[in-house]
Amino acid sequence: MNRRRAPRRISLSQRRDAPAGGEWRQRKEERWRGQGKAQAREVEEDESCEQHGKEAVPRGTCQTMCPARELQDREVQNRLHRFEMLAGTERVRRPRGDPLRAVKEYTRPAAGKDSTNPTDLRPPAVLLKTVCYLIDDIAASPHLHPWTEVYSFVFDRLRGVKQDMIIQRVSGLNCMAILERTVRFLIYASYRLCGEPLWLYDPRINDTHLQESLSWLLDCYATETGPHPNQEEFQALGLLYNLGSARATQHIMELSGRLRTSPAITLALSINRAFLERNPVRMLRLARRLNFIQGCALHRHLVTCRRDLLLIYSHGYCSRNCRFPLDRLAQLLSLDTSLAAQLCQAYGVDVNQGNQLVFSKAAFTEPGKGKLHCKMYHNIVAEKQRELSVGNIIHGCV
Amino acid sequence: MAHITINQYLQQVYDAIDNHDGSFCAELLSFKHPHVANPRLQLASPEEKCQQLLEPPYDEMVAAHLRCTYAVSNHDFVEAYKFQTLVAEQQLQKKGKGQPGEMLEKAAEQLMSCFRVCASDNRAGIEDSKKWGMMFLSNQLFKIYFKINKLHLCKPLIRAIDSSNLKNDYSPAQKVTYKYYVGRKAMFDSDFKPAEEFLSYAFHHCHGSSQKNKRMILIYLLPVKMLLGHMPTHQLLRKYDLMQFADVTKSVSEGNLLLLNEALSKHETFFIRCGIFLILEKLKIITYRNLFKKVYLLLRTHQLPLDAFLVSLKMMQLDDVDIDEVQCILANLIYMGHIKGYISHQHQKLVVSKQNPFPPLSSVS
Numbered sequence: 001m002n003r004r005r006a007p008r009r010i011s012l013s014q015r016r017d018a019p020a021g022g023e024w025r026q027r028k029e030e031r032w033r034g035q036g037k038a039q040a041r042e043v044e045e046d047e048s049c050e051q052h053g054k055e056a057v058p059r060g061t062c063q064t065m066c067p068a069r070e071l072q073d074r075e076v077q078n079r080l081h082r083f084e085m086l087a088g089t090e091r092v093r094r095p096r097g098d099p100l101r102a103v104k105e106y107t108r109p110a111a112g113k114d115s116t117n118p119t120d121l122r123p124p125a126v127l128l129k130t131v132c133y134l135i136d137d138i139a140a141s142p143h144l145h146p147w148t149e150v151y152s153f154v155f156d157r158l159r160g161v162k163q164d165m166i167i168q169r170v171s172g173l174n175c176m177a178i179l180e181r182t183v184r185f186l187i188y189a190s191y192r193l194c195g196e197p198l199w200l201y202d203p204r205i206n207d208t209h210l211q212e213s214l215s216w217l218l219d220c221y222a223t224e225t226g227p228h229p230n231q232e233e234f235q236a237l238g239l240l241y242n243l244g245s246a247r248a249t250q251h252i253m254e255l256s257g258r259l260r261t262s263p264a265i266t267l268a269l270s271i272n273r274a275f276l277e278r279n280p281v282r283m284l285r286l287a288r289r290l291n292f293i294q295g296c297a298l299h300r301h302l303v304t305c306r307r308d309l310l311l312i313y314s315h316g317y318c319s320r321n322c323r324f325p326l327d328r329l330a331q332l333l334s335l336d337t338s339l340a341a342q343l344c345q346a347y348g349v350d351v352n353q354g355n356q357l358v359f360s361k362a363a364f365t366e367p368g369k370g371k372l373h374c375k376m377y378h379n380i381v382a383e384k385q386r387e388l389s390v391g392n393i394i395h396g397c398v
Numbered sequence: 399m400a401h402i403t404i405n406q407y408l409q410q411v412y413d414a415i416d417n418h419d420g421s422f423c424a425e426l427l428s429f430k431h432p433h434v435a436n437p438r439l440q441l442a443s444p445e446e447k448c449q450q451l452l453e454p455p456y457d458e459m460v461a462a463h464l465r466c467t468y469a470v471s472n473h474d475f476v477e478a479y480k481f482q483t484l485v486a487e488q489q490l491q492k493k494g495k496g497q498p499g500e501m502l503e504k505a506a507e508q509l510m511s512c513f514r515v516c517a518s519d520n521r522a523g524i525e526d527s528k529k530w531g532m533m534f535l536s537n538q539l540f541k542i543y544f545k546i547n548k549l550h551l552c553k554p555l556i557r558a559i560d561s562s563n564l565k566n567d568y569s570p571a572q573k574v575t576y577k578y579y580v581g582r583k584a585m586f587d588s589d590f591k592p593a594e595e596f597l598s599y600a601f602h603h604c605h606g607s608s609q610k611n612k613r614m615i616l617i618y619l620l621p622v623k624m625l626l627g628h629m630p631t632h633q634l635l636r637k638y639d640l641m642q643f644a645d646v647t648k649s650v651s652e653g654n655l656l657l658l659n660e661a662l663s664k665h666e667t668f669f670i671r672c673g674i675f676l677i678l679e680k681l682k683i684i685t686y687r688n689l690f691k692k693v694y695l696l697l698r699t700h701q702l703p704l705d706a707f708l709v710s711l712k713m714m715q716l717d718d719v720d721i722d723e724v725q726c727i728l729a730n731l732i733y734m735g736h737i738k739g740y741i742s743h744q745h746q747k748l749v750v751s752k753q754n755p756f757p758p759l760s761s762v763s
Contacts, residue, residue, distance in 0.1 A: 246586060246676060247547070253670045277682060278733075281726040309726070316729025319740040319749075328743075332722060 060121025627759025
């Protein structure tokens, strides 16, 4: 439709809504930006196709974690992160960058910006090494504080890694290895930084990137030829993180029989079932069998689980002479007695003198915003950590 | 058809339009007709020829269709979609979406723009309005969205149709299809009462001779009805070849958890493929309720020892259930309104109301 003669009237192709060449692609980009790898890939593909006329896929050649040009630029503009500065130059007015510690940062794609210069892109092997550096030397380092700052840095640099992967359309073993570590890092962070103030850690942003990386990873498992030794672990993590979601459950149900009957997924499915049936006693009992990283994935649903327990008990035991022992409830909730009492008070459940609970459906109330601190009730996950090192958790070699 | 020249083809189109022969004209613009294989019609820019022989808007439509055949012959399916849907926009009722298959999301994008054109057509009178195309297009879009599992995209379509004043005037076939998909969407949103309404409408109004369609509707209507407490008869299941539901039905009404678990795993593949496995699992709560009601009827007292329920569950071979879980299940049933009463922890008893302790399922939402 682009080669019409003089228009005789408003033709369909010229109306705002009709798809037509570049306009179509731009609109698509607007709608699908930030919605996942496949779409972002296509956008980049279209951009580069339009600019270079269907050129081949960009291939990076940068062998360092940060391209030399960027390091120089950021040094001059004083935009180095303190983790990237050459030791001893941190206090100087213009700190020097350490090429062994500088990592390419994430930059938003912009119109007219060419992100496909090979010297600025890192090939997959270098990307994997970068990710390992970020985990071993930054995230797992016992010397860097506070961890919120560590998280910000690693989060941003991992985003840069993902961007390089998208531009180069990386797939295969390297891609999956990087995504697996990214997902484990984000899940661990969602647990460790739970309760931190919003300006230091935003759970929504963490969740968005976690879901994106997870769905890309699961896509890889589905499209690439096997074997995928960690697939069982990540399918289970995906379900635990998205507990109760119809979409996530349906996805698991559509996996091969062999996968579905593997231990991790069977356990995740049972927990999911117990959650959907509103059987918190069963759910908490099964949750004790999870390992640390699985516990991290599940932990935000424990709030709902405990709330459900108090809610249905408030209805089920609602009678004038109700006396339910606090100890028993604490056991069911996997909390110690004082914490259990605090939780009950937050939900309006009355605890009398003899440490007995008086359940009443009228008394049950949702706690006010900010009154309930999930972090206080983390012990069920915390006790699984024991001597596991952060590095081992994220690399997955436990 | 396979060897006519472009002029002959255009002449045929012109005649068809002139004689108001809609179905023949539709064939000439359809991808199922052999003329698309004719290389003489596969032109990259047929606009001039079309303009010579045909009036607007048909010239543009036919030109688009011919460019589509050209594109398809060059295996450029993206271009083909664009052009063929431009033809569809002119409201010739046909399924000409170009080649089916992998590019479903792109197809949806195109159809959505057609839908927007139809929905915003305020200039024409009611007989010529493009709004008549809205339900057909949304039905096609529903099919795609269900296939690619993006059900949330159905919402704006449903809203648009609901607020249109033509919604009861579409053809019965379109309405049945529409209600079928809206009913399925409601099911997945766990709105079972509206789902039952929509799917029942679709089932009753579906033409008696379309057995396949009726069966499809029934696959989704059955779980919804069962959740509301209405069990299908064996005759019905046999008539529509849905015996997979027979064991499920039997186990739910008897409160037989063991049989339910067996039935669900036996026909797992079928249920998962239809996407109803998860909804059937919700029947477990109904099954617990029926089982516990039996316990109540057997013991004939209003103060039922919790142990009795534990025994009944153990009989169903649920070995890892303990008394705490029994209390939890009972508390949940009370919360949901399936049991009227309370649990006394001190006496380890369930005390039920003397009147109607197990209200009928249809009265509990």
